[in-house]
Amino acid sequence: MIKMKKVSKWFGQHQVLNDIDLSLSKGEVVVICGPSGSGKSTLIRTINRLESIQGGRIEVDGDDIYASHLNVNSLRQKIGFVFQQFNLFPHMTVLDNVMFGLVNIQKRSKKESMERARSLLDRVGLLEKINAYPGALSGGQQQRVAIARALAQQPPVMLFDEPTSALDPEMVGEVLQVMKGLAKEGMTMVCVTHEMGFAREVADRVVFMDAGQIQEIADPETFFTSPQHPRAQRFLSDVH
Ligand code: ADP
Numbered sequence: 001m002i003k004m005k006k007v008s009k010w011f012g013q014h015q016v017l018n019d020i021d022l023s024l025s026k027g028e029v030v031v032i033c034g035p036s037g038s039g040k041s042t043l044i045r046t047i048n049r050l051e052s053i054q055g056g057r058i059e060v061d062g063d064d065i066y067a068s069h070l071n072v073n074s075l076r077q078k079i080g081f082v083f084q085q086f087n088l089f090p091h092m093t094v095l096d097n098v099m100f101g102l103v104n105i106q107k108r109s110k111k112e113s114m115e116r117a118r119s120l121l122d123r124v125g126l127l128e129k130i131n132a133y134p135g136a137l138s139g140g141q142q143q144r145v146a147i148a149r150a151l152a153q154q155p156p157v158m159l160f161d162e163p164t165s166a167l168d169p170e171m172v173g174e175v176l177q178v179m180k181g182l183a184k185e186g187m188t189m190v191c192v193t194h195e196m197g198f199a200r201e202v203a204d205r206v207v208f209m210d211a212g213q214i215q216e217i218a219d220p221e222t223f224f225t226s227p228q229h230p231r232a233q234r235f236l237s238d239v240h
């Protein structure tokens with residue numbers, strides 16, 4: 001579903017991704033962790049073509065996503081992206097936020113869009129908030145709306161960049177719960193997160209990044225009980 005081959009990226013003279021090789025099959029969940037500045041956000045953003053790359057190749061669901069003829073908008077229909085900051089439209093209700101892409105990008109009827117948006121909001125536990133504005137919701141609720149909005153286009157792949165790091169601790173669980181549900185339903189997911197409990201429970205593989213490189217890839221059991229790379233060992237003792 002996702003195939004990254006020797007992906008490299010520079011910001012000016014600074015190489016932030018160095019020969020990244022990473023592939024996910026359909027239904028696989030990969031958690032990316034590593035110290036701040038190691039290139040996690042840049043990596044995940046390249047999968048959605050939010051960054052240019054200077055070397056290598058990325059395929060998503062069979063498309064070479066940096067091919068010059070590729071339509072970026074249709075690519076982004078295939079990939080749901082959830083950011084640390086929820087980026088909801090503040091002047092629209094929760095329902096309208098979720099309906100927006102269905103009506104305006106996918107050109108679906110109002111009725112169909114509303115039905116789908118309602119069912120997604122039900123799925124993330126927010127049916128009673130459909131007429132609220134984002135400003136009236138907690139951070140955890142806003143992030144669940146953002147997930148529902150990303151799911152609206154029925155993407156085969158979901159990317160999460162530290163979706164719980166801007167939340168108060170008591171709201172982290174409700175967002176992770178929604179993500180766990182998605183994973184169990186077979187969504188292909190790349191999640192940058194420091195929630196190691198989530199990684200242990202849900203990830204098929206854990207990727208540890210440092211200095212723009214993948215230093216270690218392992219199944220969670222192996223990664224958490226016997227990390228091989230000294231920097232991964234240090235990272236794990238810091239986050240625990
Ligand atoms: P992480 O998400 O692991 O904290 P990032 O991918 O955000 O790391 O950043 C990796 C490196 O790239 C950092 O050194 C950061 O300063 C640099 N960087 C990120 N975005 C930009 C940018 N737009 N311009 C220049 N440097 C950037």
Ligand code: MG
Nearest residue numbers: 040041042162
């Ligand atoms: Mg980041």
